[in-house]
Amino acid sequence: MAVYTDVSDEDIARFVAEYDIGNVISFKGIAEGVENTNFLLQTDQAPFILTLYEKRVNPDDLPFYLGLMDHLSSKGLNCPTPIHGTDGVALRRLCGRPAAITSFLNGMSPRRIQPHHCAGLGTATAQLHTAGQDFDIYLGNAFGVKGWRPLFESCRSDANGVQPGLEQMIEVELDFLEANWPHHLPAGVIHADLFPDNVFFFPGQDDVSGVIDFYFACNDLLAYDLAICMNAWCFEPDNSFNVTKARNLLSSYGKVRPLSGDELAALPILARGASLRFLLTRLYDWINTPKDALVTPKNPREYINKLRFHQRVDSASAYGLSEE
Amino acid sequence: MAVYTDVSDEDIARFVAEYDIGNVISFKGIAEGVENTNFLLQTDQAPFILTLYEKRVNPDDLPFYLGLMDHLSSKGLNCPTPIHGTDGVALRRLCGRPAAITSFLNGMSPRRIQPHHCAGLGTATAQLHTAGQDFDIYLGNAFGVKGWRPLFESCRSDANGVQPGLEQMIEVELDFLEANWPHHLPAGVIHADLFPDNVFFFPGQDDVSGVIDFYFACNDLLAYDLAICMNAWCFEPDNSFNVTKARNLLSSYGKVRPLSGDELAALPILARGASLRFLLTRLYDWINTPKDALVTPKNPREYINKLRFHQRVDSASAYGLSEE
Incomplete structure (x- = not known):
């Protein structure tokens, strides 16, 4: 800003x-x-x-x-x-x-997320994934699973200063994610930054009026984009997880592009990965942003809480959907 | 910003x-x-x-x-x-x-001031002064001659830290301006902040397309508004005074609202006052703005140079006009 x-x-x-x-x-x-x-x-x-x-x-x-x-x-x-x-x-x-x-796109970013916003977001995300299938340029995800370890190495020595024990927590998680990442899932173009700032609605309307800021878009697992959305849209300000919002997001998505059983089963690990990704970039920015910068860095702790939540999840039913 | x-x-x-x-x-x-x-x-x-x-x-x-x-x-x-x-x-x-x-006003603030901008500004300023004559609310100028001493007292102890000798320079100037201020000149509503940021033009056109930001407007001497404009529009980035720009400003103004001989004769002292006013408020902001503020304070030194220039002026002919 x-x-x-x-x-x-x-x-x-x-x-x-x-x-x-x-x-x-x-x-x-x-x-x-x-x-x-x-x-x-x-x-x-x-x-x-x-x-x-x-x-x-x-x-x-x-x-x-x-x-x-x-x-x-x-x-x-x-x-x-x-x-x-x-x-x-x-x-x-x-x-x-x-x-x-x-x-110029009309519409406004929602400030207080309601369940109907998450339904609109699910539809728009599936439409984006479907429309991106025949785009013919490839760009790897610089902030995907392969990018997390170098990012961690560049700031690990400062992690415990942000929260005691954070360095070891990240290292253990990174080992787990690298060993278990579901590389075989459907892939394609993802937005990779579908935070509420980047999604417009008209007041009182359910459908997304526009999506902006494609400057993190890349090729990666489609369901990973949904994991990013869950983290950005389905936690309340007090860090509690709103399962109604998650169900709206996932079920609206599924009506446009049905999620496979493998994708549903992988959602918890994808959500852990999405948490680690933003935890690491926020940690990096937190440590490296000069005090007099124009932009205030976002606190990484929010994503520690999200990561802990998903670590305790063992199936997509925790996100409001059953694995069929 | x-x-x-x-x-x-x-x-x-x-x-x-x-x-x-x-x-x-x-x-x-x-x-x-x-x-x-x-x-x-x-x-x-x-x-x-x-x-x-x-x-x-x-x-x-x-x-x-x-x-x-x-x-x-x-x-x-x-x-x-x-x-x-x-x-x-x-x-x-x-x-x-x-x-x-x-x-919403169309138009853009000029970045590199050209002499034709100053002509347009003179016309718009005179129109503003004329149109304001029958406005029936009165608001004194909080940053007028009576406001300068309390402002100085609140930051004088830090003045020499900005430039050695500045405290005494301001004190001597303030004594002079308070003793010699031309209170008898025509007064009315002035904008009091007609910097290029607040004046819009269409690219390549001479006329002002709009004036914004009336939140320093007040009642004061009309010619004092012109003195503020001279400082804001007629000095080059290297602090040299561009007499062509000043002549354009003053002569275009005079075609709409002729300046009296008294007003012309008073321009040098009004310009000294306008310099001191912005020197003092910038000094105050320079000292009092926290390091992590959203807005970077403007350097007060620019107005020390302007004040010195006007101190050496003894008649309006230095501004490109003759006193008739």
Whole structure:
């Protein structure tokens, strides 16, 4: 939630002239997106989002992200559509950074998650997974099971300072997940960051109105995306698990893309993996974010609690579904 | 440039229901306004700005600010127009804070000031002063000549830490300004914060498309507003004074509201006062802003240089105009 790069009125007018989207009439930095700088760009034709990709996004991966949004939009998903310049190019440069203009999505992130939001999320996630099946670029998950150990090694010496015993807890969990990870499950394009910030609804409506921020999207197990969603949407602020929300999420997903018995059986371990992934990245950010940074790092402890919850789960029935 | 208060999707939907402006379809925090929290609010009718007034704005002064914007809008000035609820009330409360919705102004703040911007600014400032003449609420200038000494007393002990000798420099200047301030000049409503951030243009056009942020507006000497503008718009990044920009500012102003000989003669002392005012408030913020604040305080040294420049000026001819 920050504007890392200043763009002048002259720069933006010159940049917009490379598109066939009218003349810029307003241009404001918005507090959206932790990794990149986002501007709301109004032209005399429509509102757009201009994103400048900051250093945490690998420029080599941008063709995957923009291509994926193009692909999903063409399949009818409500996600930002990259706008191509008059030369056909969507990924350009502005103020020394990779930059792209995308369509503007209406809707709002829900703050207080209700069970009906989780049902809408399940449907949208299954639609995304289905629409992504024939996308032809491959990008591995940098924050998948293979990425966790190097991440852990880079910050393990500080773990016990965050919570006593955390270093050993992570090490044991990592050993378990690496030994038991269900690599054989259906895979494809996942969003990998479907937190409420990235999912829009219209007030009082059940259906998702749009999904944004595809900059962690990658190829991985489809059900792993659901595990990330469970962690992000189905725990209450007091860390208790809301099984109604989980059931809504999983059953709505299953109506669009039925989950196999293997996927259901693997949900507890996938949820442990999803907990460890965000525990590790939050731990890393917690340790490495300078005190004067524009963005306040998120507390990793929330994900210790989620990991402990899933460690005690032995079947998907704990998530409100029975394994048939 | 910060979002100090989080507003949920449910809060905003309830709040907007008190107006006849349609249903909210999008709602984003924007990086605009240092003192308040601003959101871009899109309804199915139009875009609006929602402002939550944070603690640096005195709630007692809000009827002046909102009434002034209403008044100036009704006179045809392009400034945010307060939107009244269905009960007729414009100033409401949201998330425990005073809050108001205003119209959305197109246009962009110029980053690299060109002489033509200063001409447009002069015209807009004179129009604002003229339109404000029959506004019937009075609000004294908390940052006017009478406010400088208490501000100085509150931070004088830290002044020399910012620049050696600064405490004495300010004290001597303050004595001079209090003894020689031209209280007899034409007075009225001034904006008092016409920095480029608060003045919008369309790219490549000379006329001001809109003026925002009236939360320092007050009653004071009209020509003092111009002195603030000269400091904010007519110095180059290397601190040199651009006399072409000043001439454009003052001569365009004079075509709408002619400056009297007394006002012209007083410009150097008004400009010294305008320099001291921002030197003092920046000094205060520099000393009192916590290191982890969302907003980085502006360096006060810039205004030491401006003050020194105006101390060496003995007539308005230094600003590109002759005293007739």
